[in-house]
Amino acid sequence: MYRQVLHAQWLALRLPVVLLAVLAFAVPLLTVTYGGSLEGAPTGRVAEWLFAAQQIGVLIPGLALLLGLLLGIGVWAHDHAGKHVYALSLPVSRERYVWLHFTAGAALLLVPVVALGIGALIAVFSVTLPSGIHAYPLQLTARFLLASLICYSIFFAISISTKRAALAILGIICGILLADLVLSVVGVSGSVTPTVFMWLTNWPGPLSILIGRWALFDV
Amino acid sequence: MTNAIETRDLAYRAGKDFEIRSLSLNVREGSIYGFLGPNGSGKTTTIRLLLGMLRSRGGTIEVLGRGVPGAMPAILAQTGYVPERPHLYPYLSVAEAIRYHAAFYPTFDPSYAAELRRSFNIPTDRKLSALSKGEMGKLHVLLVLAQKPRLLVLDEPTDGLDPVVRRDVLSALLDFCSQGEATVFISSHLVHELERICDWVGVLDDGKLVAELPMQDFKNGIKRVRLAHAPAAAIGSPFVVLNREPAGTEQVWVVRGWEPQMAEWFGAAGAGVKEIVDLDLEEGFVELLRSSRTPAS
Numbered sequence: 001m002y003r004q005v006l007h008a009q010w011l012a013l014r015l016p017v018v019l020l021a022v023l024a025f026a027v028p029l030l031t032v033t034y035g036g037s038l039e040g041a042p043t044g045r046v047a048e049w050l051f052a053a054q055q056i057g058v059l060i061p062g063l064a065l066l067l068g069l070l071l072g073i074g075v076w077a078h079d080h081a082g083k084h085v086y087a088l089s090l091p092v093s094r095e096r097y098v099w100l101h102f103t104a105g106a107a108l109l110l111v112p113v114v115a116l117g118i119g120a121l122i123a124v125f126s127v128t129l130p131s132g133i134h135a136y137p138l139q140l141t142a143r144f145l146l147a148s149l150i151c152y153s154i155f156f157a158i159s160i161s162t163k164r165a166a167l168a169i170l171g172i173i174c175g176i177l178l179a180d181l182v183l184s185v186v187g188v189s190g191s192v193t194p195t196v197f198m199w200l201t202n203w204p205g206p207l208s209i210l211i212g213r214w215a216l217f218d219v
Numbered sequence: 220m221t222n223a224i225e226t227r228d229l230a231y232r233a234g235k236d237f238e239i240r241s242l243s244l245n246v247r248e249g250s251i252y253g254f255l256g257p258n259g260s261g262k263t264t265t266i267r268l269l270l271g272m273l274r275s276r277g278g279t280i281e282v283l284g285r286g287v288p289g290a291m292p293a294i295l296a297q298t299g300y301v302p303e304r305p306h307l308y309p310y311l312s313v314a315e316a317i318r319y320h321a322a323f324y325p326t327f328d329p330s331y332a333a334e335l336r337r338s339f340n341i342p343t344d345r346k347l348s349a350l351s352k353g354e355m356g357k358l359h360v361l362l363v364l365a366q367k368p369r370l371l372v373l374d375e376p377t378d379g380l381d382p383v384v385r386r387d388v389l390s391a392l393l394d395f396c397s398q399g400e401a402t403v404f405i406s407s408h409l410v411h412e413l414e415r416i417c418d419w420v421g422v423l424d425d426g427k428l429v430a431e432l433p434m435q436d437f438k439n440g441i442k443r444v445r446l447a448h449a450p451a452a453a454i455g456s457p458f459v460v461l462n463r464e465p466a467g468t469e470q471v472w473v474v475r476g477w478e479p480q481m482a483e484w485f486g487a488a489g490a491g492v493k494e495i496v497d498l499d500l501e502e503g504f505v506e507l508l509r510s511s512r513t514p515a516s
Contacts, residue, residue, distance in 0.1 A: 001323060003322070004319045004322040005322075007315070007319075008308060008311060008315070011310055011311065078308050082306030082307075083306070086306040086307060086308075088272045089270060089272075089300040090295065091292045091293070091295035091296035091298075092292055092323065093291070093292050
């Protein structure tokens with residue numbers, strides 16, 4: 001049963017999954033090419049190279065967010081379109097059906113993660129690092145996996161929620177933006193949006209994993 | 220005889236305008252039960268309640284001897300459901316859709332599915348999104364029949380299909396029923412279609428069960444009787460008066476539960492029976508609906 005669900009999800013989502021896998025593979029390679037050649041470079045040049053490589057690293061959490069979004073929404077898209085009638089007629093409990101979908105989506109998520117891992121390893125082996133600079137391909141891949149999984153779980157939960165819950169989330173977002181607008185109109189200093197953003201992205205906020213340095217190379 | 224489907228005082232409300240009220244159905248095991256009703260009468264809603272897709276506000280539902288919604292996975296494992304509109308994944312090919320469906324049903328018979336696919340002439344490698352409406356309808360029927368279910372629930376399975384496909388689908392259903400003891404619950408607003416295959420009929424109108432009776436009684440028991448000197452009321456009559464209308468100096472009554480010896484009741488009431496006309500199923504259906512909306516005095 002799981003194999004069939006996974007196969008069906010693969011058929012539905014293979015295009016975005018493969019595209020994201022290509023991107024995930026390319027980003028670490030871009031890291032080593034973006035900063036130029038390191039051969040015989042003076043110390044100052046190495047620092048520049050490292051800075052350029054770390055700038056490219058910013059793309060990786062963005063990729064994790066996009067991957068989580070596309071899979072979290074995509075695994076339910078066809079069930080939503082059919083108003084879940086087919087799903088509800090199948091002889092499995094709702095909890096099990098949700099779990100089957102979740103694990104199938106999580107398995108598809110591994111394709112870009114593995115691609116990033118391979119890209120990172122190739123990138124590391126293609127460059128001779130000066131002393132004091134270290135490569136972290138496995139750590140970067142593990143972090144990408146964790147970040148993608150967290151984003152996927154969040155969007156999966158939003159996607160499967162009822163219309164009422166989705167409207168509540170939308171209402172909260174609009175409420176925050178409206179509160180900011182009102183505060184700025186009445187001339188009160190302070191803003192709600194940055195506070196909420198900080199709460200989400202600082203530990204133990206759910207999106208804190210996306211923030212910080214995403215470096216394949218570091219000291 | 221036990222019931223494959225039994226509801227007691229089932230209640231459900233959707234919005235302000237529609238509700239199912241005190242619905243009590245008795246679908247006997249092994250029967251082919253036609254669930255008739257005009258569009259919007261609540262047939263699909265009732266089916267979704269029976270299959271645990273919607274939660275009722277009151278009453279009880281038992282399907283195949285188990286309570287709904289508590290025992291849903293076990294009930295659905297023995298139930299084949301063809302929805303009003305197909306909801307299969309459109310990006311799958313026919314072969315993939317069959318494999319996907321089969322994975323959920325231990326009783327699924329792949330060789331029977333292959334046999335049906337050949338007889339329905341559905342190409343295996345075609346994507347579901349590229350199938351015609353008729354092919355999609357046949358595929359749905361193929362999937363549920365190959366499950367070898369104890370209960371088949373079909374929600375307007377032939378709606379919008381051309382006559383050839385409709386005949387294929389209905390004959391496949393009848394073949395399946397003749398092989399075993401399956402119960403079939405089939406909803407439709409096409410009265411003539413059910414006339415040929417059903418042995419029981421339930422008529423639903425505006426969320427209310429208007430009648431539930433054997434098909435034979437439905438076909439033979441509804442008559443139009445032309446009367447001279449008709450009595451003012453039908454108090455104590457052995458039949459149910461669905462409608463009565465003046466026709467010149469006479470009156471035309473439409474009655475249900477008619478048997479030939481009942482003509483004597485009119486004689487005793489001082490009326491003369493001028494003519495008794497058999498109503499076809501569609502006319503009987505219309506009269507039932509009319510009487511439920513404006514009960515005869």
